[in-house]
Amino acid sequence: MRSRSTFSLLFWVETSRIKNGRALIIARITINGKRSNISLKRKVEVARWNMSRSRVDGTSREAVKINRFLDRV
Structure with missing residues (x-):
């Protein structure tokens, strides 16, 4: 019997803690639903964060x- 493993990596900015127009970049790692x-x-x-690409524009x-x-992470 085979088991299926999943892995996902997502980046976003923490908009709830904006200071001087800048926010922290957060990574979410999901492995098998955890x-x-x-x-x-x-x-x-x-303002420079592109949500759809999870990258900085410019x-x-x-x-x-x-x-x-981000590419190295």
Whole structure:
């Protein structure tokens, strides 16, 4: 009998704790239906966050740096 395993990784910004227009990036890891939220200890401007892509919009130095960090996570 085979068992099926699932894995999912989702990024979003914590909009309930916005300070100076910036919010923390949170990662949610889901394995076999069990969730765990982890703060990535990186802040981003909420206006630049693209919710559908789970990435920072733009080509600024900060946006590229954060997007590379998210790719490594």
